[in-house]
Amino acid sequence: MVRARIDPLSGKCSVKVIASSIRKGNIIERDDGQLYVVLSAESFHPGKGTPTTQIDMRRLSDGVKTTDRYKTTEQVERAFVEDMDFSYLYEDGDAYTFMNDENFEQVMVSKDTIGDQAVYLQEGMKCILSMFNGQCVAIQLPARVTLEIVETEPVVKGQTASSSYKPAKLSNGARVMVPPHIATGTRVVVQTEDGSYVERAKD
Structure with a gap:
């Protein structure tokens, strides 16, 4: 059973969950009382010994990064964030500006929060921003x-799609590995999470 706890001073709502259920973008409260955004969470299940979950996180107050390792069934304090729909507007130095689709308010999101996925941002792109106390702590493209x-x-005659992939450069400057039959000028579909090739675009 999950029990939510609301701090009467800060109005912060948190809930205890098991460590293995923590995901990237979640906000957790460590024993030091500080809030951290999860950068990655990975569970390990050794043949012998106790299964553990390693969580890499960044402190919201100052950006300091840290790593914790928990037993997978250990309880972790998770704070609630609100997922909201935003549209990407433009890049400005070390930050990216998004607009709330409902009230048209604009928020700036740091490069640290977006990470390597920033290269895939396109003007007008619909994204989901996880907001906590007016601050974006995670983003879903x-x-x-x-x-x-x-x-x-160049495409070499006789090469089949099953041959090894070749490097290519995308219009946004990112690098990708594509099948040998893909030529310059071809539009392709790419996964934003890891930058991998999916298929030739149908349009």
């Missing part, structure tokens, strides 16, 4: 984007 190949090795 669309799972896939369509981009054009601007540079790759």
